[in-house]
Amino acid sequence: MLSAGMLAWIGAVFLAAGLVKGVVGMGLPTVAMGLLAVTMAPAEAAALLLIPSLVTNLWQLFIGPSFRGLCRRLWAMMAGIMLGTVAGAGVLAGAHSGAASAGLGAALVLYAILGLLKLGFITPARHEAWASPLVGLATGLVTGATGVFVIPAVPYLQSLRLGRENLIQALGLSFTVSTAALAIGLFRTGALASPTAQLTGSILALVPALAGMFIGQALRRTMSVETFRTVFFSGLLALGMYLMLEVLR
Structure with a gap:
């Protein structure tokens, strides 16, 4: 049974996470x-x-303008994410999860710096057929090791030069598949000691997460493209540095 203080902490964490x-x-x-x-x-x-x-992620996925088109374009990447996450989910409960998180943090910091300096790359459409499944598989392996769905999926999706709302929707698609695959992987490896209690806590955490996301979406609509870009990469930089420093605690 979680204490009142722990419940308040979890609520605050998911409110902040939903806002971001x-x-x-x-x-x-x-x-x-x-934070958890x-x-x-x-x-x-x-x-x-x-x-x-x-x-x-489902909310983010279905409010955008191009669901069917993105599914047709990115299906191979989604298949790679599913395969890689299920295969690598055992690392999350193992002894090396801290080192994996630090490596992810370093990758986020590097990507954010490149983005803030506007040194991004472009993936030509002719290369998507082989790049998408490889990126998906790599993203899945990172997800299985860390529980975080960002690298290399986000840099790759940005390299496709999607519009702002299409990018948000593509991220929703990628993260929805990653979440479902992570759930399968955690159950498959027995990493959940008390599935009923943990899933009940997860359902309770949904309320502050949705509240934070609603507030964050309202803020996003008031931003210019350049401000959105700066906030996007600054957020990645802060998150990456946090993951790196957390291992040193």
């Missing part, structure tokens, strides 16, 4: 995993984020 996701279209698992890891094991934190992550 509402503004930049991502960040809920990264923020939640980073202070008080619980990584596998327990991952179990709590399953329902908030799934619901907020």
Whole structure:
């Protein structure tokens, strides 16, 4: 049974994580995993984020303009994410999850710096057929190790030069598949010690996550494209640095 103080902490974490996701279209698992890891094991934190992550990503996925087109374009990437996440989910409950999180943080910092300096790359359409499944598989393996869905999916999706709302929707598609695959992987490896209790906690965490996302989406609509870009990469930089420093605690 969780104490009142722990429930309040979990609520605050998911409110903040939902706010970040509402503004930049991502960040809920990264923020939640980073903050919850202070008080619980990584596998327990991952179990709590399953329902908030799934619901907020579905919301993000279906409010955009190009659901069917994105599914046709990115299906191979989604298949790779599913395969890689299920295969790598055992790492999250293992002894090396901290080192994996630090590596993810370093990758986020590098990507954010490149983005703030406007040194991004473009993936030509002719290369998507082979790049998409490889990126999906790599993203899945990182998700299985860390519970975070960002690298290399986000840099790759940005390299496709999608419009702002299409990018947000594509991120929702990628993160929805990642969340579902992570749930399958955690159950498959037995990483959930008390599935009923953990999923109940995850359902309760949905309320503050949705509230934060609603507020964040309202803020995003008032931003210019350049401000959105700056907030997006600054958020990644902060999250990456947090993950790196957390390992040193």
